[in-house]
Amino acid sequence: xxxxxxxxxxxxxxxxxxxxxxxxxxxxxxxxxxxxxxxxxxxxxxxxxxxxxxxxxxxxxxxxxxxxxxxxxxxxxxxxxxxxxxxxxxxxxxxxxxxxxxxxxxxxxxxxxxxxxxxxxxxxxxxxxxxxxxxxxxxxxxxxxxxxxxxxxxxxxxxxxxxxxxxxxxxxxxxxxxxxxxxxxxxxxxxxxxxxxxxxxxxxxxxxxxxxxxxxxxxxxxxxxxxxxxxxxxxxxxxxxxxxxxxxxxxxxxxxxxxxxxxxxxxxxxxxxxxxxxxxxxxxxxxxxxxxxxxxxxxxxxxxxxxxxxxxxxxxxxxxxxxxxxxxxxxxxxxxxxxxxxxxxxxxxxxxxxxxxxx
Numbered sequence: 525x526x527x528x529x530x531x532x533x534x535x536x537x538x539x540x541x542x543x544x545x546x547x548x549x550x551x552x553x554x555x556x557x558x559x560x561x562x563x564x565x566x567x568x569x570x571x572x573x574x575x576x577x578x579x580x581x582x583x584x585x586x587x588x589x590x591x592x593x594x595x596x597x598x599x600x601x602x603x604x605x606x607x608x609x610x611x612x613x614x615x616x617x618x619x620x621x622x623x624x625x626x627x628x629x630x631x632x633x634x635x636x637x638x639x640x641x642x643x644x645x646x647x648x649x650x651x652x653x654x655x656x657x658x659x660x661x662x663x664x665x666x667x668x669x670x671x672x673x674x675x676x677x678x679x680x681x682x683x684x685x686x687x688x689x690x691x692x693x694x695x696x697x698x699x700x701x702x703x704x705x706x707x708x709x710x711x712x713x714x715x716x717x718x719x720x721x722x723x724x725x726x727x728x729x730x731x732x733x734x735x736x737x738x739x740x741x742x743x744x745x746x747x748x749x750x751x752x753x754x755x756x757x758x759x760x761x762x763x764x765x766x767x768x769x770x771x772x773x774x775x776x777x778x779x780x781x782x783x784x785x786x787x788x789x790x791x792x793x794x795x796x797x798x799x800x801x802x803x804x805x806x807x808x809x810x811x812x813x814x815x816x817x818x819x820x821x822x823x824x825x826x827x828x829x830x831x832x833x834x835x836x837x838x839x840x841x842x843x844x845x846x847x848x849x850x851x852x853x854x855x856x857x858x859x860x861x862x863x864x865x866x867x868x869x870x871x872x873x874x875x876x877x878x879x880x881x882x883x
Contacts, residue, residue: 530600530631532638535590537580541573548592549573549580551599559621563656563678564697564874568811569851575805578775585609585768587646591638593622593631600626603635605642613760615650616643620680627679636687644883650758651689651881655680659872668693668877670755673856675877684879693755693855693878696862698870700850702812702841712868713834716827724788724797724826726835730843731783732773737796738766741787744796745769748818753855757880780806783815784843786836788828797823800832808844814852817861830864837868 538546553573561567580588586608593601601622608615618639622632643651655678662676673694675681681691717726733741742764749762776783781803788798801815819828837850853876854861 530593530595530629530634532591532593532634535592535602535604537590538577539581540577546573548599549577552590552592552602552604555599555602555621555623556619558623560656562624563680564658566656566697566851566874568849569656569697569874572805572807572810574779575781576779578778582771582775583609584771589642591635591642593635595626595631600629601631601635603639605639607643607646607648608760608762610760610763614648615652615758615760616646616648617652618643619653620683624679632680632683636683640881640883649883651883652757653684653689653879654695655684655877655879657875657877659874666691666877668755670694670855670857673875675875681877681879684881687881689879689881690756691877692757692880693857695853695855695876695878696872697851697853697874697876698862698865699873700837700852700865700868700870702837702844702848702850704869706838706841708868709834709838712830713838716830716834719827720788720831721826723791724828724831725791726786726788726831728784728786728835728839731777731785733769733785735766738769740794740796741785741799742766742769744787744799744818744820745816747820748816751818751821753858755855755857755878757878776803782808782843784836784840786832786839788819788823788831790823795820798828798832800836802836802840802850804844804847809846809848812840812844812847812850814850817852824860829861830868833864834868 536545536548538549550573556570557567560569588606590604604619606617657675664677665674667674668691670693746764783803786800787796790797798819800817803815804812
């Protein structure tokens, strides 16, 4: 490794992309897109600046901070750090972005150290991050502690290994063709609804969430942090209520993003026991992102995951007809959800690796 002179300064968060001080935030969005392209060949995995700003400006539920590395005035890398504000939160999640052209000059080491310093200052004792990978065999393949999946070693994974991080989990990134034949979706939905039986009812809405179901939806969203497979990753349990749902809705829709939710109600209890969320930015021709899919543990085995996925995908075509692809991430050990994806036409296009360091 050769070293070079550079400086690291905080990322300025503008009030909007039109603000006079928006240049660095716009560069952050472009850099994120560049890294997704370099590492996975999928620039559409990254959000644009317009869609990201509301989340950065509202720090009620999560604080986001960024740091910019410059050499001779040129941006050569960034790191962002996210700090959940739930009571008892112990983790800090970061995203390290150094383009290949600037790798190997000490920039990535300095930015990683800055992320760790920020975590310590916030009183967090766990650092977590994700790496992106193309679906190819590498000279050296890495297997996570879960034993499920593998990814090729990269410069970034080598950096994390050298700095005391453990490789915890692999997630599969799958894509669905929104312009393909819907016959398989319709058949799968009909079969799953029949299997679920009369105790379950599917219903849908677009954000903002109706007032009368916010509390029930909050209870379901809270379960994602405890019911989704996470291996040995330390996960902060999230606290949700109707007000937090409203804040989240405002952040997501404030920039023009569109979110559709398909949910299942357990009729005897009135509880929301499964949901699927699809999101697209203000540019409706971009990639559609699946935000979350969950079936509560005590209601699994009734094909509710198939119900919410298929219902939402069928509904989505009317909202974003120009979007060609849905992108989703699922843990490799989550075979029930991957089985659903594969049965209805999702195909693997990249992988992500979860890394963790106890401070």
